[in-house]
Amino acid sequence: MSLHIEGLAWGHSQPGGGWRQLFKDFNLECPTAQFLVVIGSNGSGKSTLLNLVAGTLPAQAGSLKLGERSLQKLSDYRRARWIGRVMQNPLDGTAPGLSIAENLRLAESRRHSPFRLQSLLGIHPNQADLRRYQELLESLGLPLADRVNTPIGQLSGGQRQTISLVMATLAEPQLLLLDEHTAALDPKAEALVMQLTERLVRRLGTTTLMVTHSLEQALNHGDRLLMLHEGQVVGDWSGADKAALSVASLRELYGSAKVQLSDV
Numbered sequence: 001m002s003l004h005i006e007g008l009a010w011g012h013s014q015p016g017g018g019w020r021q022l023f024k025d026f027n028l029e030c031p032t033a034q035f036l037v038v039i040g041s042n043g044s045g046k047s048t049l050l051n052l053v054a055g056t057l058p059a060q061a062g063s064l065k066l067g068e069r070s071l072q073k074l075s076d077y078r079r080a081r082w083i084g085r086v087m088q089n090p091l092d093g094t095a096p097g098l099s100i101a102e103n104l105r106l107a108e109s110r111r112h113s114p115f116r117l118q119s120l121l122g123i124h125p126n127q128a129d130l131r132r133y134q135e136l137l138e139s140l141g142l143p144l145a146d147r148v149n150t151p152i153g154q155l156s157g158g159q160r161q162t163i164s165l166v167m168a169t170l171a172e173p174q175l176l177l178l179d180e181h182t183a184a185l186d187p188k189a190e191a192l193v194m195q196l197t198e199r200l201v202r203r204l205g206t207t208t209l210m211v212t213h214s215l216e217q218a219l220n221h222g223d224r225l226l227m228l229h230e231g232q233v234v235g236d237w238s239g240a241d242k243a244a245l246s247v248a249s250l251r252e253l254y255g256s257a258k259v260q261l262s263d264v
């Protein structure tokens, strides 16, 4: 589904006193299935934007819609079903004492209405579930199919993040939010997780917002690149404009309040 943000406002009180209006009349249109990458200096509002979209932070004004539906009025059940999220820390979002299959089962139960029988059946996967999960992991090219009974806590950070991604997309969400989800990984694990990210996003056609500090990722992934500075969009590139960017040109623009599309 498409994401529509109109007139969004959010600010916070500052430790030394006073108020900082981070987002003021912020607008963003993101068509269905678009993979949007968000970059910007520390404190520019990237994670706050994801929190506002996810509904973990209430907007102070404006409207956020997924398709025709207000994100601010989504029930907890629909929110869990429609919005998948992967955080920076591989320890977030998975239960370390539970096996890969039990974690997947838990994530899958979000598909079902709280009033449906399936959601009352618990997290214990049956033989059919185990087979399905093995097939899913194999189809995604993950070498974890023979380890579905392994506790998540025994996996490496990279492996754990791949499972977090699979979990976040298992209920086929309408929107996927990735908050620096490869920042804690070594280069090899990062490449693997980004490969999986592309595969899942393209396979499911999920509208995706990915926050990153990696300029290589920003250039090599996604359909569109947004640069934030002080809660404002200071760069918005797609197609040939995005293809013309380089690490050097982005680095020059990074954190600059004066960025304009014409600067590139």
Ligand SMILES: Nc1ncnc2c1ncn2[C@@H]1O[C@H](COP(=O)(O)OP(=O)(O)OP(=O)(O)O)[C@@H](O)[C@H]1O
Pocket (backbone or CB within 6 Å): 012, 013, 022, 040, 041, 042, 043, 044, 045, 046, 047, 048, 049
């Ligand atoms: N719940 C909150 N209460 C008060 N201030 C907040 C809250 N959430 C975020 N902020 C402030 O809003 C600003 C933007 O934070 P945010 O985490 O969105 O930045 P960011 O662009 O994601 O930065 P980074 O790249 O460092 O992760 C920061 O100054 C932060 O301290």
